[in-house]
């Protein structure tokens with residue numbers, strides 16, 4: 094099912110961006126202690142100012158945050174790239190207004206308190222019995238850790254870390270794979286849509302068979318594989334372009350306790366912000382921002398997971414298997430407008446209100462149903478609507494709802 098070994102998407106040079114560093118105020122800190130509160134408008138900043146942790150609303154920049162912005166999530170983002178957080182602490186339970194505040198209890202539990210709802214737990218109670226104080230600290234790696242603090246502030250054992258609970262982003266130093274003792278798996282999960290960070294249909298993780306390869310699952314089926322990594326590269330994610338600038342280290346670790354994949358950036362004389370981002374259609378984009386010699390380069394490379402040869406560039410980039418009524422070359426095209434059903438037909442337009450369904454699930458259902466020629470999805474996760482043959486599409490440019498219409502539909 095893996096498609097062609099491609100591709101480089103885009104290479105932008107944005108020299109001026111180096112000038113847009115934010116200045117951090119002296120009051121800013123990287124640590125939250127028991128008794129303190131990180132309120133909706135406050136943020137932690139990692140020691141070198143690389144990452145921030147605070148409340149955000151998806152698709153809005155975290156700093157444009159005040160007011161009746163809701164839903165609010167606690168997250169971590171690159172200070173310089175405020176869109177697209179790299180981690181979300183409460184993906185299933187947003188705060189509905191700006192009354193949220195992150196706290197840490199003496200028991201090591203991170204909790205979001207809010208005015209109009211019950212507290213939201215970010216982590217479970219640490220299993221270890223605690224010897225002293227605890228604190229929560231945002232590191233320059235982007236990892237947010239809860240740890241013991243001994244006498245005189247000496248850091249002790251790590252009790253919990255955000256790197257073990259990825260959202261849709263893999264950062265350098267994060268480990269995805271398996272703990273062989275507990276059976277626990279760590280993987281990167283796509284969002285249900287760009288506005289809602291709860292898990293959608295796709296997951297990026299380590300091949301459980303033991304091979305040195307990464308897989309993307311769509312629900313429970315393998316959707317894409319990187320190919321076996323050899324000599325620091327794989328056939329379906331070769332990072333050819335960024336390798337010219339970046340000295341990567343890719344590591345597949347295996348011992349009797351755990352198996353995992355991780356990567357590092359080895360360069361020391363330039364600053365690289367690197368992340369792998371799994372989007373809502375199951376595609377991984379490797380995004381590197383390299384600052385050196387006074388200029389900034391953005392390099393985006395992607396695992397082209399959708400079938401190649403799509404006839405229309407605006408078609409949804411997602412692969413489905415051929416069926417009795419779909420050859421495999423059909424595509425759904427997003428259009429602004431609405432569908433009208435033909436009266437007097439037996440097949441009716443049909444609604445599936447399962448709130449866990451994302452765009453790719455609606456696509457798959459319509460693909461599998463021979464009478465389906467169009468569908469809509471409801472951002473925010475309220476399910477899918479499908480239309481049968483005979484329904485007519487009517488364009489309406491002002492509509493903010495997209496309808497995905499089969500290319501070959503006789504409309």
Ligand SMILES: *[C@@H]1O[C@H](CO)[C@@H](O)[C@H](O)[C@H]1NC(C)=O
Nearest residue numbers: 323324325326336337340341
């Ligand atoms: C391994 O990769 C390096 C560059 O990263 C290349 O110079 C070398 O020839 C490769 N070795 C093999 C056996 O492919």
Ligand SMILES: *[C@@H]1O[C@H](CO)[C@@H](O)[C@H](O)[C@H]1NC(C)=O
Nearest residue numbers: 338363383384385386388390
């Ligand atoms: C910075 O300059 C050095 C030496 O001129 C060059 O080798 C390197 O590729 C440059 N880095 C970038 C990211 O352009």
Ligand SMILES: *[C@@H]1O[C@H](CO)[C@@H](O)[C@H](O)[C@H]1NC(C)=O
Nearest residue numbers: 404405406407408426427428
């Ligand atoms: C692709 O879709 C666009 C938008 O509907 C349309 O204008 C264009 O003609 C299509 N191109 C092809 C090759 O079908």
Ligand SMILES: *[C@@H]1O[C@H](CO)[C@@H](O)[C@H](O)[C@H]1NC(C)=O
Nearest residue numbers: 294312447448449450451454
């Ligand atoms: C809703 O959809 C999800 C994802 O496909 C599925 O796992 C779940 O079983 C569905 N729930 C119901 C009630 O059909």
Ligand SMILES: *[C@@H]1O[C@H](CO)[C@@H](O)[C@H](O)[C@H]1NC(C)=O
Nearest residue numbers: 440441442443462479480481
């Ligand atoms: C297929 O789509 C038609 C028309 O929307 C609908 O009436 C029918 O229930 C669907 N069949 C299945 C198996 O989902």
